[in-house]
Amino acid sequence: MSILLTCRAIIEKTGHDATIETDPSKPTGPYNRVADNALANDLLGWSARTGFYEGLDRTIGWYCNNHDVQEIRDELQLRLMQR
Numbered sequence: 340m341s342i343l344l345t346c347r348a349i350i351e352k353t354g355h356d357a358t359i360e361t362d363p364s365k366p367t368g369p370y371n372r373v374a375d376n377a378l379a380n381d382l383l384g385w386s387a388r389t390g391f392y393e394g395l396d397r398t399i400g401w402y403c404n405n406h407d408v409q410e411i412r413d414e415l416q417l418r419l420m421q422r
């Protein structure tokens with residue numbers, strides 16, 4: 340799952356009207372930077388039981404149920420631009 344696809348999924352699932360803008364002047368790093376749980380599986384016998392999209396749905400649902408959604412909307416632009 341790429342960062343771009345993850346961002347698109349979050350925008351879609353939250354109903355936020357946002358435009359994703361990339362900055363081609365910045366280095367991109369490895370094209371295949373992805374999380375790999377193979378080591379956790381090898382060492383601990385652990386594997387994910389929840390798929391990415393289901394986990395994203397559940398995470399967004401939990402976050403919205405445990406935070407003031409209007410406050411998040413009001414501050415979203417600031418939160419997205421801070422680094």
